[in-house]
Amino acid sequence: MKKVSxxxxxxxxxxxxxxxxxGCGSSGGQPTGAxxxxxxxxxxxxxxxxxxxxxWASCFNEAEAQAVWMSEMAAQWSEISGAEVKFxxxxxxxxxxxxxxxxxxxxxxxxxxxxxxxxxxxxxNEEILLEPLTDLYDRPAYGxxxxxxxxxxGAYSLLSRDGVEYIIPFIYVTSGFFYNKTLFKELNLEIPKxxxxxxxxxxxxxxxxxxxxxxxxxxxxxNCYYYQILCQRILGSGKFLEAALDKxxxxxxxxxxxxxxQLVSQLSAAGANYFQDGYAGSAYPAAQSDWAMGGAGMLxxxxxxxxxxxxxxxxxxxxxxxxxxxxxxxxxxxxxxxAQMMSFCVPKDAKNKEAAKDLLAYMLSxxxxxxxxxxxxxxxxxxxxxxxxALAEVKPIIDASESYYKNYDGAMxxxxxxxxxxFYPADDALFFGNIxxxxxxxxxxxxxxxxxxxx
Amino acid sequence: xxxxxxxxxxxxxxxLLFLLPAxxxxxxxxxxxxxxxxxxxxxxxxxxxxSMKFVGLSNFRELFGDVSFWSVAVKNSLMITFVGGALVxxxxxxxxxxxxxxxxxxxxxxxxxxxxxxxxxxAIAILWTFIYNSKWxxxxxxxxxxxxxxxxxxxxxxxxWSILVAMVWMYSGFYCVILLAALDRVPMSYIEAARLAGAxxxxxxxxxxxxxxWDVLVTALTLWGINSIKEFALLYxxxxxxxxxxxxxxxxxxxxxxxxxxxxxxxxxxxxSTAMGVLMFLxxxxxxxxxxxxxxxxxxxx
Numbered sequence: 001m002k003k004v005s006x007x008x009x010x011x012x013x014x015x016x017x018x019x020x021x022x023g024c025g026s027s028g029g030q031p032t033g034a035x036x037x038x039x040x041x042x043x044x045x046x047x048x049x050x051x052x053x054x055x056w057a058s059c060f061n062e063a064e065a066q067a068v069w070m071s072e073m074a075a076q077w078s079e080i081s082g083a084e085v086k087f088x089x090x091x092x093x094x095x096x097x098x099x100x101x102x103x104x105x106x107x108x109x110x111x112x113x114x115x116x117x118x119x120x121x122x123x124x125n126e127e128i129l130l131e132p133l134t135d136l137y138d139r140p141a142y143g144x145x146x147x148x149x150x151x152x153x154g155a156y157s158l159l160s161r162d163g164v165e166y167i168i169p170f171i172y173v174t175s176g177f178f179y180n181k182t183l184f185k186e187l188n189l190e191i192p193k194x195x196x197x198x199x200x201x202x203x204x205x206x207x208x209x210x211x212x213x214x215x216x217x218x219x220x221x222x223n224c225y226y227y228q229i230l231c232q233r234i235l236g237s238g239k240f241l242e243a244a245l246d247k248x249x250x251x252x253x254x255x256x257x258x259x260x261x262q263l264v265s266q267l268s269a270a271g272a273n274y275f276q277d278g279y280a281g282s283a284y285p286a287a288q289s290d291w292a293m294g295g296a297g298m299l300x301x302x303x304x305x306x307x308x309x310x311x312x313x314x315x316x317x318x319x320x321x322x323x324x325x326x327x328x329x330x331x332x333x334x335x336x337x338x339a340q341m342m343s344f345c346v347p348k349d350a351k352n353k354e355a356a357k358d359l360l361a362y363m364l365s366x367x368x369x370x371x372x373x374x375x376x377x378x379x380x381x382x383x384x385x386x387x388x389x390a391l392a393e394v395k396p397i398i399d400a401s402e403s404y405y406k407n408y409d410g411a412m413x414x415x416x417x418x419x420x421x422x423f424y425p426a427d428d429a430l431f432f433g434n435i436x437x438x439x440x441x442x443x444x445x446x447x448x449x450x451x452x453x454x455x
Numbered sequence: 456x457x458x459x460x461x462x463x464x465x466x467x468x469x470x471l472l473f474l475l476p477a478x479x480x481x482x483x484x485x486x487x488x489x490x491x492x493x494x495x496x497x498x499x500x501x502x503x504x505x506s507m508k509f510v511g512l513s514n515f516r517e518l519f520g521d522v523s524f525w526s527v528a529v530k531n532s533l534m535i536t537f538v539g540g541a542l543v544x545x546x547x548x549x550x551x552x553x554x555x556x557x558x559x560x561x562x563x564x565x566x567x568x569x570x571x572x573x574x575x576x577x578a579i580a581i582l583w584t585f586i587y588n589s590k591w592x593x594x595x596x597x598x599x600x601x602x603x604x605x606x607x608x609x610x611x612x613x614x615x616w617s618i619l620v621a622m623v624w625m626y627s628g629f630y631c632v633i634l635l636a637a638l639d640r641v642p643m644s645y646i647e648a649a650r651l652a653g654a655x656x657x658x659x660x661x662x663x664x665x666x667x668x669w670d671v672l673v674t675a676l677t678l679w680g681i682n683s684i685k686e687f688a689l690l691y692x693x694x695x696x697x698x699x700x701x702x703x704x705x706x707x708x709x710x711x712x713x714x715x716x717x718x719x720x721x722x723x724x725x726x727x728s729t730a731m732g733v734l735m736f737l738x739x740x741x742x743x744x745x746x747x748x749x750x751x752x753x754x755x756x757x
Contacts, residue, residue: 092697096716099502120721127504218609219698221719278589281609284695286588416722420699420713421523428611428701447522454520 047082049355054085057101057108059094059342062087065307065376066171066342070112070363072371077362080142083355095121102129107347109356115159115167115343116406116413122345123161130166131346136357137165141365148364151382155339155404169341169381170364170372174323174394175225175407178291178305179298181318183208191322195263198325202267202274205297212274213267214296215431216284220424221412223431225300226267228408229324229338230260236331237405244411244418247452249445256331261430261437263327270433280432292317300324302340306390307377319390323397335400340407341381422447489736495729502715502725514730524731527702528710531615535706536683536742539619543679546627547634552660554631555638565635568628576625580692583621584609614703618693625689626682630675637671638664666752673750680742684735687712694718707735 056074060067067089074085090097094113101107102122107129111118122129137149137156149156152169159167184190187208192198202212216222231240235256243251251257267274276287276296285308291299292309294317299305306319326334344363346356362368369380377388379398387395412419422444430440496514498507518524554564571579586593587608595605608617641664649659665672687708694700699718700709713720715728 092719093716099716102503103505114719117717117719117721120717121501121503121723124501124504124723126501126506126508129503216695217611218693218695218701220701221698276590278607278610280611281587281589281607281614283584283588283609283693284697286584286590290590412719413721416717416720417714417724420720420722421521424699425523425702432611450522454517454522 047080049352049358050082052081052083052352052355054083054110054352054355054359055088055108055350056085056110056112057088057090057094057098058111059092059113060089061091062089064089066372066378069372069375072375073363073368074359077142077359080362081355081358083352083359085359102347102349105349107349109350109352110344110346110360112170112342112344115169115341116410118167118343118345119159120413120416122347123166128161128166129347129349131348131350131353131357133165133168133346133357133360136168136360139361141368142362143365143367148361151366151384152364153339153341153381153383153398153404155337155341156381158339158404158406158410159341159343167341167343167345168360168364169343170369171342172379172381172398173302173304173340173342173407174338174379174398175229175300175302175340176321176323176394176397177298177300179320179322180294180313181320182316183294183297184320191320192325194325195327199266199272202272202297206274208297210294210296211276212297213276214287214291214299215275215279216282216287217280217428217432218282219284220428221408222284222301224408224423224427226264226431227260227427228411230263230327231257232336232338232405232409233324233327233332233334234260234330237336237403237409240409241411241414244409244415244423246448249449252441252445252448258437258441259327261440264430265433265437265440268431268433270436273433280428303379303391303394306388310377310390319393321391321393321397333402334397335402337398337401337404338407339404342378343381418448418451422451492729492732492736495726496733498726499724500726501723503723507726510726514727515733517727518730518734524707524710527705528707528731531703532684532706532708532738534615535619535622535686536680539622539683540676540679542619542623543626543630544676546623547631550627550631551634551638552656554635555664565632569632570628571625572629574625576688577692577696579621579625580689583617583624584693584695587617611701611703614701618690618704622686622689626679630679633671633675633678634668637668641667669750669752673746676746676750677743680746681739684708684739684742707731707738711735 054074056070058067058070060070067087071087074087077083078085088097088108094111095117098108098111111122118130137152138147140146141148141151144151148168153172155172156165156167156169159165159169183205187204189201189204190197192201205212228240235254239251239254239256243254243257246252265271269275269280276282276290279287287296288299288301288305288309289312290296292312294314303321323334323337326332344360346353346360350356364382366382366384369382369385372378373380373386373388377390379387379391379394406413408419411423426435426440426444426447429435429443430437435443495507497509497511499510499513500507550568554561554568558564589595589605589607589609592605592608594608598605645663645667646659649663654662684706685708686706690700690704690706690709691712693704697719699705699713699720705713711728711731712718714722714731715725717723
């Protein structure tokens with residue numbers, strides 16, 4: 001009897017082991033890559049991708065408007081193509097989420113994220129992990145006859161490598177001052193064209209009883225907008241990036257960097273203190289919410305702000321926008337426009353590359369992009385797409401652009417460790433008014449030298 | 456005799472057989488990844504590509520010269536472990552002293568103080584950023600009731616201390632409940648005898664109760680040492696989830712994550728980050744050894 005029960009126990013243990021290990025090896029889903037999936041669809045064939053499952057890893061969460069748009073468009077494309085689209089709405093840490101899949105050759109077919117993040121992660125100097133999208137750029141979107149590239153904002157070229165495009169944008173983002181037009185009307189304020197006019201606007205708003213500017217100090221990449229854009233206005237595009245990569249620190253001796261720091265200091269707690277009280281300790285999104293409820297006059301941020309704040313505004317609120325004013329004698333022009341692009345890419349190891357590109361050609365049609373704008377108050381990367389009402393004042397600025405530069409002059413993605421460990425601490429201290437402009441330059445110079453010497 | 460020995464051998468074999476699956480899982484899921492981490496720390500690798508460049512001990516050399524790692528991440532980690540630990544256990548003992556008396560609703564209060572430790576740390580981070588909000592936060596409004604002007608609790612200069620308060624709130628109940636369970640086992644006869652001999656409650660607590668729960672206290676301190684160094688979610692969420700956390704909320708674990716995976720700032724240095732992980736592992740081992748060494752005493756039998 002004992003022998004029998006021992007045998008049963010052994011059998012059960014063996015079964016348990018088998019089930020555990022077979023569970024470890026299972027992919028947990030149906031195989032998605034049917035043979036021949038990388039060939040283009042047959043001409044004129046109905047449902048050319050029937051049986052294919054396009055796997056999509058997204059930086060959005062399922063409830064976000066962008067995710068709703070993606071799901072809606074993917075469902076429409078599925079009707080035409082016969083393919084299924086399986087989303088993984090992983091949120092902002094999407095690259096962390098797909099890292100191991102890419103490593104083991106099980107990459108998703110489409111990844112969406114900020115273009116700079118995709119570039120830094122998947123287009124390293126050692127290896128480009130993305131499929132060239134030249135053919136997608138050169139084909140028309142669904143229901144159109146002109147190549148897709150002709151309808152996209154020219155800033156897409158900022159993301160190309162040696163003239164080859166691996167990333168294609170769908171949302172275009174730039175930054176500037178947002179304000180309530182109703183408030184400006186009440187106070188008889190005009191959009192400032194120069195720094196002095198800007199300071200006068202700040203003074204007028206302060207005189208009305210609210211702080212001129214709102215800032216959530218715990219978001220360093222919001223804080224550094226001021227210094228970085230002022231550097232661009234004073235020195236022109238590319239100089240900040242050069243300084244960020246300068247191992248000797250000598251680039252920081254350019255008086256333009258000190259001038260930009262002086263202007264930031266002028267606004268900070270060390271100067272006129274135009275920000276709300278305690279802005280250094282404000283935790284996102286407290287200040288931007290307060291601004292949207294009329295608690296402050298202006299907010300410098302990216303063009304995603306109406307999407308994040310529109311539910312908080314009063315009925316008479318009207319979004320206004322203007323870029324950082326020109327600085328007298330500065331090399332940078334107001335027609336040099338900052339560009340950040342939420343983008344799509346197709347990993348080179350994706351199993352269904354052609355189906356993925358076809359899906360993107362659907363997503364990037366004018367009809368689809370118009371729907372995206374309707375749903376999420378963002379600017380489409382297509383220049384012929386409709387504009388969200390809240391961002392109407394951004395359109396003439398972008399239409400008048402003569403050149404584009406990457407957000408933060410490309411320094412955040414080109415020198416990320418320097419950015420996080422050297423620039424952020426110095427910039428935050430300057431922005432909060434804890435150090436003088438001269439101390440800022442001294443700190444950033446000496447810390448840059450130390451940082452690069454340790455590499 | 457012979458039959459007994461055969462049976463023992465047979466039982467041993469069976470025990471070994473049943474232990475094998477667990478051992479295999481342990482080797483596969485812990486020892487192999489841990490050994491692999493040491494290996495990866497010797498490479499320059501972004502974590503996405505298949506190519507890894509061997510750099511020997513360069514990552515460790517760089518780590519020892521990394522000012523921001525030592526002056527921010529290590530400093531905050533040490534502060535959490537030692538200052539935070541002192542505060543957590545001080546509050547835990549204080550609560551123990553109250554709850555080990557014959558007060559009414561003891562079980563309810565135990566559950567109540569344990570509650571923060573079961574709440575998701577991300578929710579706690581959000582909750583405390585609301586409490587600390589300088590304009591409409593609970594804390595400043597409460598102080599306002601007494602005519603006290605509030606301060607900016609999340610100002611970068613005091614942020615580590617403010618976070619520490621949130622951590623003490625979060626963890627004190629957990630350690631209190633562990634210590635209380637041990638205190639409940641102390642025989643009442645010892646305490647009553649001490650009272651009859653004229654000992655004060657203070658003396659009873661420190662001279663009788665603490666020595667008698669010493670083994671549990673050592674376990675609790677060891678647990679704190681391990682968990683405090685590894686503390687991550689609460690600090691990571693303090694940045695609002697959209698940016699790298701501010702310096703005051705950056706410890707070794709957060710720095711390690713940011714260095715490996717970025718957070719808008721695209722660092723992606725898996726090899727270097729793993730070197731931080733190795734250092735963190737050694738720190739935990741050191742803390743555990745220190746606790747064991749300092750707290751070594753003869754066990755009190757009762």
